[in-house]
Amino acid sequence: MNSESLKTQFKQQAQGALSLNIAYIGVTGGLFTTLHRLGAASAPALAQAAGLDAGYVVRWCDAAYAFAYLEADGDTFSLAPAGEAMRPDAPDSLMPMAVQAVLSAHMAERAAGLLQSGERPGERVLAERATLLPWFGPMLEAGFGSLFEKTICPAGPACAEVDARGWLVLDLGCGNGWYLRVLARRFTQLRGLGLDGFDENVTQARERARSEGFTERLNFEQGDIHDFTLKAPVDLIAMNRALHHVWEHDRTGIFTWLHDNLNPGGYAVIWEPAWPAERSALRDPARRALSFQNLSEYIQGNHLLQPEEIVAAFAEQGMHTQVYRFVGDNEAVIVARR
Ligand SMILES: C[S@@+](CC[C@H](N)C(=O)[O-])C[C@H]1O[C@@H](n2cnc3c(N)ncnc32)[C@H](O)[C@@H]1O
Numbered sequence: 001m002n003s004e005s006l007k008t009q010f011k012q013q014a015q016g017a018l019s020l021n022i023a024y025i026g027v028t029g030g031l032f033t034t035l036h037r038l039g040a041a042s043a044p045a046l047a048q049a050a051g052l053d054a055g056y057v058v059r060w061c062d063a064a065y066a067f068a069y070l071e072a073d074g075d076t077f078s079l080a081p082a083g084e085a086m087r088p089d090a091p092d093s094l095m096p097m098a099v100q101a102v103l104s105a106h107m108a109e110r111a112a113g114l115l116q117s118g119e120r121p122g123e124r125v126l127a128e129r130a131t132l133l134p135w136f137g138p139m140l141e142a143g144f145g146s147l148f149e150k151t152i153c154p155a156g157p158a159c160a161e162v163d164a165r166g167w168l169v170l171d172l173g174c175g176n177g178w179y180l181r182v183l184a185r186r187f188t189q190l191r192g193l194g195l196d197g198f199d200e201n202v203t204q205a206r207e208r209a210r211s212e213g214f215t216e217r218l219n220f221e222q223g224d225i226h227d228f229t230l231k232a233p234v235d236l237i238a239m240n241r242a243l244h245h246v247w248e249h250d251r252t253g254i255f256t257w258l259h260d261n262l263n264p265g266g267y268a269v270i271w272e273p274a275w276p277a278e279r280s281a282l283r284d285p286a287r288r289a290l291s292f293q294n295l296s297e298y299i300q301g302n303h304l305l306q307p308e309e310i311v312a313a314f315a316e317q318g319m320h321t322q323v324y325r326f327v328g329d330n331e332a333v334i335v336a337r338r
Contacts, residue, residue: 019067020101023086025060026069027095028131032079032087035070040078088138092146099139103132107296114299122301123197123245133200137176140241147326148240148271149182155324156335158236158267163187167235170261171195172225173242177205177218184214194220195228226250235266243270243310244302251313259317262338268314274325274332275304286328307332 001009026032034050035041041049047057061077064070069083079087088095106129114120127133153159162169166189171180174194183190196202205220225246237258246254258268273290276282282291294304311321314336324333 017101017105020098021105022060022063022067023069023094023098024102026064026083027086027088027098028135029057029060031057031060031064032069032083033089035077035079036084036087040073040076042075043077046077088142093142095135096139096143099132099135100143102129103136103139104292104296106132107292107299110299111295120299120301125299127198127200133198134204137178137201137204140175141178144240145178145182147331148179149186152271152324152326152331152333153182153186155326156269156333158269158335159183159187159190162236162267163190165189165235166191167266168193169236169238170230170234171238171240172228173197173239173245174205174220175201175240177201177209177220179238179240180205180218181209181212181214184209184217185212190217192218193234194218195223195225196220197222197224226253230261233261233263233266235263236269237262237266238269238271240271241273243272244297244305245300247305248301248303252316255313255317258336259319259338264338266338268319268336268338270310270334270336272305272307272310272332272334274330275306276329277306277308287330290330307334310334 029052030050031046035046038046038049043058043061044054046061047054050057061070064083065072065077068080069086070077071080084090085094086098087093107125110121110125126136169180169183169190169192171177171192171194174180174196177194180192180194184192194205196205199222202220202222209215209218209220225242226249243254262268273293275290275294276287281287290304297303307323311323311334314321314334319336319338321334321336324335325331326333
């Protein structure tokens with residue numbers, strides 16, 4: 001590729017990043033949602049309806065118009081199709097892309113600053129940007145909820161069995177609790193307990209469970225997986241994108257805990273992004289982002305796992321596993337039975 005075409009390629013990529021940055025402001029400020037509700041509005045009227053500063057909103061409207069999120073008729077703006085698609089409650093919303101883009105920029109800046117010292121600050125880096133943490137759970141819910149509901153859940157035997165017996169499901173590292181809500185909608189006998197380290201996530205999880213009428217069946221607690229004690233063993237323990245967060249700290253301790261806190265016949269269901277065995281697989285455009293995720297996981301004290309490592313860790317506990325792969329091998333669900 002010659003230098004002119006490289007320049008063109010990078011200009012396009014830079015515009016893509018700018019576009020997602022502008023979308024992020026619209027998502028987190030509620031501007032797409034408010035304009036959808038209003039139908040059409042001037043920038044000052046939009047600012048007032050959203051409870052935001054008119055000076056910023058005027059500039060945002062120009063930028064969102066430039067990047068085709070908004071249409072303009074004189075000084076009146078309305079949502080273009082891309083703006084509609086960025087609304088967090090739009091079907092198949094593009095919101096996760098905007099949140100992920102700014103989260104990645106934050107992580108890139110942190111990695112750049114940590115290169116020399118080698119410090120790994122841990123989970124708290126997620127909370128360093130006030131506007132990011134509240135969107136972390138919704139980003140994951142919008143990114144993975146429907147994949148779970150439509151593809152992953154129907155493929156595994158564990159959930160239906162748990163429901164038939166009215167068992168309790170424990171979700172370790174539950175984020176905003178979307179996984180238990182999906183299960184509670186599908187399986188009417190199922191009860192759930194979610195644990196997460198961030199207050200923000202637990203507050204959202206409780207609020208969303210309440211608004212869907214699941215207060216009686218779903219509970220959420222703030223706490224550390226490493227210090228968590230159950231009153232009695234449970235029948236299904238799920239960890240979605242959470243195992244790699246605790247693996248480096250105490251792998252053996254976690255797997256012993258999973259074994260000891262399951263009733264005989266109970267299931268551990270672990271969903272993880274699958275780190276490929278060969279580096280060359282990272283060049284696949286569908287897998288590239290994993291390499292950046294692994295770098296930002298490093299900041300948090302984590303690394304992404306190969307499914308085989310998880311299978312081996314369960315085998316050490318005498319637990320048999322079955323591995324299910326989804327999205328062209330990028331997502332792995334490991335089901336282990338005690
Ligand atoms: C990538 S998120 C996944 C969240 C959720 N399971 C989902 O699929 O949307 C990992 C979650 O694990 C939680 N977590 C990480 N380490 C933890 C720990 N030691 N104790 C409790 N929660 C933890 C984080 O707060 C975060 O919400």
